[in-house]
Amino acid sequence: MSAVDAFVRGFAWFSIWYFVVLNTIYLFLIALAAFNAIGSSRRTTFSGLGEIFHSPLAPGISVVVPVRNMEDLIVGSTRGLLNLRYPRLEIIVVDDGSTDGTFWRLQDEFGLVEVEKVIRRELDMVGRVFSVHAPSSGERLLVIRKESMGRPADAVNTGVNAAQYPLICRIDADTYLDESALLSLAKPFVEDPVETIAAGATIRVANGCVIRGGRVVVPRVPGGWLPTVQAAEYLRAFLLGRAGWSQVRGMLFISGAFGLFRRDVYELVGGFHLYTEGDDLEMTTSIHHRLRDDRRRYRIAFVPEPCSWTIVPSRYKVLAHQRARWSQILSEALWIHKVMLFNPRYGGVGLVVLPFYLLFELIGAFVELLAVIVFILGWAVGILNPAVVLLFVAAGLGYATFLTIISVITEEITYHRYGSWRDFALLIYGAVAENFGFRQIYTWWRVRGVVDAILRRKATWLEAPAGTPDVTGPQPGEPATRAASRAGR
Amino acid sequence: MTSVLVVDDDPDVCDLVRYKLEQSGFDVRRASDGDQALREVDAEVPDLVLLDIMMPGMSGLEVLERWRANGATEKLPVIMLTAKAQENDVERGFELGADDYVIKPFSPRELARRVTAVLSRRQSA
């Protein structure tokens, strides 16, 4: 038996076990999450959202929307945000150097006039603020035009610096919220104002849905291979990634399109690193890092009710870019906070969640890619016999399909957002289709993201003062203008 | 017959208001959102509108603003239906020229009384 044979056989068995372990962990998380979702869906009738809405004690929320070149979406989504059911609300749109008509559309729709605004310097900002605008109608909207630094973090930080309310919701312009979404998300803060520092929510795919006035009116599963697969994938991902982990206190990570954070905690961790994407995943990691350092008791809540919808890419190229970016965000977050890994000081986060991400998300991407190659070649050359290949397919793909189907079923018996048989059939189709083709391509995108992170990091590192940046440490960059200047344009 | 348009996204509220007002001798139409309300009024201007403030899509205040900007509906009597503690909305509604407001949860009898009161005030004016 040659060394190649031995390697192929050995790796084949390793990857089979890898998938069995990974999918069993997922199964465990999904079971936890499904249990929780069933309980919470039974509680919706007495959740008291209406009472929060009527309560003058509800903490105000500043919604920060970083945008760049979104002229088609921006008016609808801003309108939708302004009409959210929440007693105290302001919307801050940060136009990060758009080169299209984004700003002008807003100006026409809302009758914006230039105003003065003192923007704090709590969080680091680099891009110059050109001007600040507000509607003449007195609506609670603020539009900040600023110079782009290429990555959204700077825009988010600027928005937070201009925010006046104690809670910050950072949201993308292509995400639609249900009317009571902020009420659901603010509920944990009302009930436990001391320890709750962040809350995340379930996100669904908005493609294919009937959207009116910035609101998803009729949820529908999109057709077409990529969107359908993603619709099923989101069901599973949110059930396990968020709801599952949230069952274990203090382990939750909020990522993606819709989360609510306390502003003082944002300020405590110094906002986003300027060279990052400004994603909630990074923010949550920073929060875990800092608050565990401070030995503070805190809680990150998760709201399993689906209340936000996001447009997913339907074109291959865009999707590839987005997924690679996610992987990069995760890599960067892990790199910035690497001291937390396997560190008992950081409790469950350091010992379980981050190592899990490291092993199964980052290193896992390479393992999975290699596994696909090894199995196809090994089988073709005849080193692996068909029984082993079949076992691999069962452990890796069959098991995963099973998990997605469970997720679809959980949705079905809990929130039941998708009404028609067509939607149900499409979701099942998506659950199966995901594992044959999509998953393998996704593995490749993940690998690319990690590589991007490694390569790009070097470029950024050169400017950073030290090898390991302090979470709250100073960032490179010139000071931005203190008040809104009339420069630019 | 005096006609009233009820605008509320909650069908239960619409049902009840309609029943109560029909018993009091009004001709009642209903709309479940702002767009529909605008269309209903375009089709035929009622004698009075009961307007919910918090609705999906266009809010009641926006609807009211549009009516006030239009000559045909400038003087249309409007009673706001609002949830408790929405003082800002009530204030803004009065600024826009609403005639009265009713707080939800509401008493059907009181609602009918206010409708009559607003209508008679308008007639005598």
Added chain:
Amino acid sequence: MPSFITVRFLLAVIIIGAAVALALLLLVVISRTARFLLGRRRARVESQVRPAMLQAIAGEGVDAELVHARGGRGRAVDRLAFAYLARVRGEGHDLLADLLEQRGVVSRVIRRSAWPGPNWRAAAASMLGLIASTEADQRLQEMALGDSSTRVRIVAARGLGKAGTSEAADTLLSLLGPVDLVPEGIVASALLELGPEAVPALRQTLRSGPGGVGSGQPGPQAGSGPQAGNGHRRGVPGQQLDGRRRAMAADVLGLLDVMPAWEDLVRCVQGSELLVRISAVRALGRLGVPQAADAIIRCLAPGEDGALRSAAARALGRIGSPHSVGPLTACLGDPDYWVAHNAAAALAMLGHAGRQALARTAAVNAPGAPHAREALVGARLLVSESVREVPVPSQSGGTP
């Protein structure tokens, strides 16, 4: 290759997996169909019962059919009755509560409120809150104080807010202890919901304080803004607990517009517990008590806590006393963003004198100029707004 990997073993694993998945799918298909059929039936039955229900709520007599309906029709009556209980008050509400009492629903719900499943108990508590009878209120008080599940206690506390008795207010206040039985925010909103009934208990709480003895501890995030979470640590003994309760009482009294409490509130402002002082300042601002202006102006002093100073600036804007123009102007250049920001916003609300002070600061390049300009521009927006809606005599003095 390990010996257990036989073709039969593999087949078995795959077949079992597939069978489980298929069985689950089948289950969903069945439950979906059932859900659909059931929903349709419910809607049909409800539409049959609805006219009689509307008639009852409108006060035109309760049909005997409603009282005696059983089975599917009975359930439809109960569902509709609870749906409307949340939507009406006054006579209609009492009629519905009576109807449910006659139908035996109230005693059934009370029995259910002791079932083992917390979700059942919570559902029962929310129904009792809607019914809001004396009997229901009694049971809710027991639940709020004694249930083993926090979730159930929360729902019960919220229900007490609707019950509308002064006894409920005492119960609600007693839920806050060294360890809160119900989170403070819930208690506060329930007290608010209670309204006038809660006032005696709240004023009592406010007066019960140590009055100048001891020192209040700032909250964990004091100084982080005018409305930053007014939460306070849990599990704190004695004095601090008392301060926490009094701070909440002050806030709720302000929100309830309890003018007669103003002298007690001023005394709290002059006290030494920071949390209570902040809440009292906020409450006086909401009430708009001109006599309190001087006490609040003293809170602006540079040595005071940032959260207190920014709350004071905000309150002075609402009170609108001309005395406060000078002290507020002095705060415009304050290094604390929120103090300066709120002072500017307050000055903009102080009419001609306030705007003139802003304009003077904005004109010279003083440290407070940006804040002053921001407030002036904001005020101008509001003015032009009201000019558009309601014709206001022009002369919007002060604006450059």
